Amino acid sequence: MRAITYDRHGGADVLQLTDQPVPAVGPDSVLVRVRAAAVNPVDLYVRAGGLDALMDTQFPVVPGWDVAGVVERVGLDVPELAVGDEVFGYVRKDWVHGGTFAEYVAAPVRTLARKPAALSFEEAAGVPLAGLTAFQTIRRAGLGAGQTVLVHGASGGVGSFAVQIARSVGARVIGTASERNLDYLRGLGAEPVAHGDGLVGRVRALAPDGVDVVLDYAGHGLVAQAPDLLAAGGVVVSIVDAAARDLPGGVYAWVRPSSSDLAELARLADAGELSVHVDRVLELEDAAEAHRLVEAGQGRGKVVVRVR
Incomplete structure (x- = not known):
């Protein structure tokens, strides 16, 4: 072959x-x-x-x-x-x-x-890899309907799936990305925020009481800002920064193969909820x-x- x-x-x-x-x-x-x-x-x-x-x-x-x-x-x-x-x-x-x-x-x-x-x-x-990463980190965060999630790197491969999956469970999604990708995030159903200096203030303007979950798919030290963004009892999950484990309830995650999780991603795609x-x-x-x-x-x- x-x-x-x-x-x-x-x-x-x-x-x-x-x-x-x-x-x-x-x-x-x-x-x-x-x-x-x-x-x-x-x-x-x-x-x-x-x-x-x-x-x-x-x-x-x-x-x-x-x-x-x-x-x-x-x-x-x-x-x-x-x-x-x-x-x-x-x-x-x-x-x-x-x-x-x-x-x-x-x-x-x-x-x-x-x-x-x-x-x-x-x-x-x-x-598969990006979709499973998004699906499994959202599950580990315990994200549910009515909660607010902040997705760092929301326009990337994993982040764009996370936005759509979070929306499918009824969560409000705030996503960070570069200026050129903000319209793309709006199209996915996220409230976009430009990354860079002043990020905490821009997120707090949208969620004054903090967010329930921070999903870090970007790195660049963003986990260190999580305590300033999370509501009481909030959770941070990162796939790129092991420092997430040092925060209360923090998770540093790796993706694993799963036929049942893939089947759920296929169901979302066939239902028009995942592109x-x-x-x-x-x-x-x-x-x-x-x-x-x-x-x-x-x-x-x-x-x-x-x-x-």
Whole structure:
């Protein structure tokens, strides 16, 4: 099969189009014919060796954790799926090796769910990691109807999903972003606030009594401002700043694969409550350029690689 691989850590130039064996399928896995795979910032971090202290790496590595495609073969014990099913998933395994930037990927069934019918393969590929991160952090924060949530980095991949998911549970959403993305946030249903100097005052003008939840998807020391923004008993959850754990009720979160959570994201998408903005679609052989686009950080939506 054709696959993007790298045999050493480094920049985007280490990514090469190569021929690799079609992966074997374990008893609780399926073989997915990949139709699209998305790039996430963590993919650049993994490629550079940033997760070596946490996960073993087996070269050559096929990068990528997000996928949308069609089940080609099922393992011995997979009653949940059948050949021909359209699926999407966050195919993160316990080691770094066989990813989604290839014609086929072997995916544990716990990492997959049926693709939402309302989304194209390219759109569906942009959901799993970012969508699960938003969904799981909102759940850990205990956000509910009638509460107010402040989303830092609300126009980014995770943040834009968090705005929509929070709205779907009946929460009021205040979102921070750059000036050029404020109208985009309004379109998602958030009350936009420009980040930068004076942020606390601008948020307090909208929520004088404070917010119930702060979701930090941006970093840059924003967790340190949370005590000035939270109402009594409020919660802060961050995916980028471990200092969140030092605050009362604070959470520093990591995302995990979950077929049931993916199914809920698919339900929201099919109900028209969750949309995906795809910024660029490139071909498999242009994966290095896809990594460079994400590294540049100029796009608003997802960068997706299509596998023909």
